[in-house]
Amino acid sequence: MAVEPASVEAVTAGLREAGYLPGASTALVAFLAVKLDKPILVEGPAGVGKTELAKALARYLDRELIRLQCYEGLDEAKAMYEWNYRKQLLRIQAEREGEAWDQVHGDIFGEEFLLARPLLSAISTAEPVVLLIDEIDKTDQEFEAMLLELLSDFQITIPELGRIEARTQPVVLLTSNNSRELTEALKRRCLYLWLDYPTPEHELEIVRLHAPEIRADIAARIVEVIAMVRELDLKKPPSIAESIDWARALVLLGADDITPDVFRETMSIIVKHRTDLDIVSERVGLKLGLASSPA
């Protein structure tokens, strides 16, 4: 049965149990979203765990996760609902004789002929779900406008059927990489959560949670180096996901310490641009050499 969180602390503990270490405001916003029935707009750089938050929230609340991945050109037929016109055609053909037009007409625009897409199914399931609308900034502004009805009133209007109201209240998360400004109207309906790169202590905890085999001192080194790399002016600074990948790789390689050699070999895990690689190998490689030689 779905969990109903009692307090912010309960949400923090629950998310931790679900394998997600929430920052200070993350748990609070999640708690408010459940209590106030408001969608959350999560923004932040790529790879800080925006999508992961939705997954963890679904695990914690014991709800199904429905995910809608946005892209340019996504329209309502793919996001909300579509008429199953093959079935409609067959229906008309099957009963061609002896039936009044009115009857057929009434019939073929019934719920039976409706194909539910993620948004419609999110509000029409029997059990409440978590709805993740991923990378909303990739869509057009028209699509945002279309979402407004769903986000504020949890209902969808289908011209032929009328209003479909939510049977259950989903918890809605919208994520955005901030690649364009979202409309005021959309923001107004949401709670806002900005996820940034975590503090070193927090990140250390996250790395150790996801790569439990790693030695404590190496994990600390990883976090330190990653912080150093993020300071540089890179096209794509390494995210949390990359620190975790790197930690796992180092465990696999059985590395004892992050020496300049090890770093150079595994650098491509955390930095993924040609020009970035050059900058990092030059700046951080040098620093590592200096730091490890006197020690």
Next chain:
Amino acid sequence: MSFDARLLEFGDDLRREGMALGTSELLDGFAALREVGWTEPVLFKEALAATIAKSPEDRRIFDLVFERFFFRAAEAQALERGVREGEGDGAAGGDADEGGELDFDALRAAVEAAVRAGDESAMRDLARLAIAAFGRRGEGSGVLGVDVQRIRRALGLKSEPGSVRAPDPGDPPAHVPLTREQIRRFERLLRRELERSQIERTLELPTSRPLNALDRALPSGPLQDLAAVHRVVAQLKRRLATQGHEARGHRKHAHVDVRRTMRASLQTGGVPVELKFRARRPRRPELYVLCDVSTSVTSASVFFLSVMHALHDTFRKMRSFVFVERISEVTDVFERERSFKAVSDAISKDAGVADVSGYTDYGRVWREFIASVEDDLHPRATVIVLGDARTNGRDPRADLFAGVAARAGRTFWLNPEPRLYWNYGDSVISAYEPHCEAYECWTTKQLEEFVKALTRPVR
């Protein structure tokens, strides 16, 4: 005063700082506080922030106003009840009166250590001490900002110019210069303490000053309020974004792809049950923007850069260039950086505008522009030039510009000078005007005019 009235006042304060704050958001704020309670300071602030501040910039303003508002609220309460800190512990004030008892050098060292460590409470205590030592209590300049700077100088706190990165862990701590951010934090505490002592002295609250000028630290455009530019640009964004879509929407299901429909019908015995439609291919406009950043247009370039910034938000297919004597592409700067400040910093710092003389050479600019985009220019592209067309007596090379204009679909010129000054002195806009639509553009209203022209459908 009741609690909810205070909160509304706080909302008003935020609006005065330019945040778009709706009633619905305030209602959400109240609803959120009902859930988390408002006795826990961190939860109180975060709950309000989540419902009210809807972008990183908003959050910054929110934090600043929150601090100011609730700090002042606490002070006002204290005034009402006649509480004065000086009476409680006369230590700090007493020291200053006796004078010379404080060891200035030790204080300097202690302050620097605290600032370096980022220890908030130590910094606050030391800020008080510093005010006592250097503040000439009672005869300050009367302007808080001036006092803060004077005390900072007296303490010998300097940041390395241009260094905003954190210190390397490898370096010995004493030689690492303090970062600007660290010093700013200390200055904030200084200001708070000064404000507190001023309140105690005069028994009234200082007038709250708008944040815009001091703390937002956006580059200030001498032309006009930058916020106004951003508002128009936001409109522009919306107009550009919705332009032409309606036509596209109607056309969507208009063309049945007969070949693919017949093919699909084989599955159902030749009855075309599933109709296949031609994929709609949105015609994305392509933009090429060239922006003059030479000294003669300094005052306009902030305006222009913010226009470019807004355009980048809307158009995926856009390439931008800045030029002085030569031209350099800054597309990826705009794509990487979202905040306007970061963009303008990056461009002024390392966009690598080859600038030997500091004078614009339009002839050379056209030549280099053609060389770099020659193959990509096509009739659906739009070229926008932002510049004053002052060539400093060099050859305008209108023939090259005509070449650009001929290849591109449309060409616009935005000139930051009033039409009256065109073609006087070294302005050669008349040489270019036959090949493009030229607009005078130095106010947001004129920008709107231009937007109308730009979004006119292409024939």
